Amino acid sequence: MSGRSDRAVERAARATLHWTLRYTGGLDPLVAADRQDEILSDLHEQTAWATEAGIGERATARSIRARMLRGIPADLGWRRAQLSGREGIRLSLPRVDGLLLAAVAVIGVVQVGVGAFIAARHVRALLIGDIGFIPNAAALTIALGSVALVATALLGHRRTRPWGAALLAVTGLLIFAQSVNALYYLSATALLVINGVTWLEPAAYAVGTGVAILCLAATAQWANPARRPSAASAASALTGEESR
Incomplete structure (x- = not known):
């Protein structure tokens, strides 16, 4: 695994975590912390699965960024649900x-x-x-x-x-x-x-x-329609994919 490839995955993960910190800002600290922990777990699951499946680091980094972008509308919907007290609202x-x-x-x-x-x-x-x-x-x-x-x-x-x-x-x-x-x-x-x-x-x-x-x-x-890798099908999706 090259240093540049490692950095690509790290940068993609950091971007996802930065976005998570942004849209959980101002919420109840416990709720925000739980959401951030879920994202960390999701990132670990995806990178571990990609490593086991032999997927390149650059491809993994692109996948992380794409899933973050796809999840933006659902993340904002989740935040609105938390602010309005209507937990459990999901955007199909x-x-x-x-x-x-x-x-x-x-x-x-x-x-x-x-x-x-x-x-x-x-x-x-x-x-x-x-x-x-x-x-x-x-x-x-x-x-x-x-x-x-x-x-x-x-x-x-x-x-x-x-x-x-x-x-x-x-x-x-x-x-x-x-x-x-x-x-x-x-x-x-x-x-x-x-x-x-x-x-x-x-x-x-x-x-x-x-x-x-x-x-x-x-x-x-x-x-890139949302797809779950079979080896990690039980894991929740990355940012905004509302299986969390």
Whole structure:
């Protein structure tokens, strides 16, 4: 086992534990500690099974990260249940899939709308003579909106759904900030707002990052359906897989 591979598994495990500490923060210390102990046990079970099965460390690390991403919606549901005092509420996989699909579809529609809006503003600016060129930010926003349209269409089929979500993660990371930059050239009102609100572009990147994380979680959920290794079928799943 190489040192680099060991570190890959360690980093993946640390990321999972860090996420566990985040979503159990503010809960009853005993409840939070029990959840964290369960995650430690799950990580040990998975890595032990992977070692016995001869699975490479890098593959194990990828699996740990993928299971953490898939578990995010259920983890948040578990936290809500703890805060509301309704322990034992579980999110079924079909319900999680349905919620994810609805959220990612809305994200796709919004991105398409952003691209169409910038395209319309650019055409208007050309017609009234406000601008005589195509700003790079406007061209990129329109292109990203077009890609988002294709990606949203891919969500309609189960086999292509992971690809659609992955594309929306990429376009979502960029399109909101680029649209702000495009409006700098296309709208006098937006120019005044952008000059007055210096944090607008960083905020747009923050929104894009959140969108990308959600879409990547959906990609992991749809591309790698939850499976339990037979040698560890009695062990509970990693973060968020609600057999715990």
